[in-house]
Amino acid sequence: MVDAQRLLSREMDIDRPCAARIYDAFLGGGHNFGVEREFAERLQSAMPGVAGVFRDNRAFLRRTVEHLLARGVRQFLELGSGIPTIGHVHEVAARRTRRFSVLYVDNEPLTVAHSRPLLDAEPRAAIIHADIREPDAILGSRDVANLIDFSEPVALVMSAVLHFVPDDDDPMRLVRAYQDAVVPGSALVLSHLCASEEPEPMNLLAAFYEETADPVVARPAEWITECFGAFARQPPGTCYIGDWRPEPDQPPHRHPRYRILHGGLARKP
Structure with a gap:
């Protein structure tokens, strides 16, 4: 059963900027509020x-979704999805194939409320209101069973989400719980804020996110690599x-200003 108190805690804290809507604001989406747009402007400054x-x-x-589709993976479970708009997983999949299923999971109630109308016309995708720190509840839920067949390969997508999970909740343990639930041929897509390559901009970003409902924990590149485990x-x-x-x-001379997100893609043998 989903921990109602954890979900309620998000409902009681909606006046501060929310990570999902901050992301949407930076992508140019329309599913954010003034508090997120003001935050994005200050951070950009x-x-x-x-x-x-x-x-x-x-x-x-x-790119990772396209890579997996080209190799026959057709099921995607995105944990901590944010608002599924501006080129999200189901939109990428729909451009490549008619046979796919995507389940998004997010613990922020307004994010889920904004997302459901976006998915109404897409029967192959849905979103549920749940906390990724409860893998047993998510993996055993009826909503997941309606879209995801765990006897077939599944892509676990953890895109810029684990850095919102504090050390006390043991994010590595969570990754392993989801990895253990999928069959060989499945995959893990992961990106995470990195503490080791550019510490100054990373520390500044983390300081800004302390103002939000979703503070971040950047971790070393070695920790991010370890997340993939035996995959x-x-x-x-x-x-x-x-x-x-x-x-x-892509121009070979292109050099991003902040190289603070690291990640990759791995397959389960």
């Missing part, structure tokens, strides 16, 4: 070009997300 971090993460998500990381391995299989026409 303090860190010129920081919007590129959010855009690069969405581009990384698209086989696909080349080029764990890296800055903009360097993960960039588009062929």
Whole structure:
């Protein structure tokens, strides 16, 4: 059973900026409020070009989903999805195939409320209101069973979410719980704020997020690599997300201003 108190705690704290709507604001979406837009403006002023971090993460998500679709994976479970708009998983999948299913999971009630109308016309995708820190409740829920067949390969998508899980909740344990639930041929897509490559901008970003309902915990690159566990990381391995299989026409001299999101994609042997 989902922990109602954990979900209620989000409902009681909706006056501060929310990570999902901050992300939407930086992507140019329309599912955010003035408090998120004001936060995004201040962060952009303090860190010129920081919007590129959010855009690069969405581009990384698209490339990994396309990679998996090309290799026959048709089921996606996105944990901590935010608002599924501006090129999210189901939109990428729908451009490539008619046969797919996507289940989004988020613990922020307004995020879920904004998301459901976006998915009404797409029977192959849905969102549920749940906390990713409760893997047993999520994996055993009827909503998941309606869309995801765990006897077939599943892509676990943890895109820029684990850095919102505090150390006390043991995020590595959560990753392992979801990994254990999927069959060989499944995959893990993961991106995470990295503490080791550019500490100054990372510390500034973390200081800003202390004002929000979703403070962040950046972790070392080695920790991010360890998240993949026994899953086989696909080349080029764990890296800055903009360097993960960039588009062929991407200029070779392109250098993002902040290389603070690392991640990769791995398959279960």
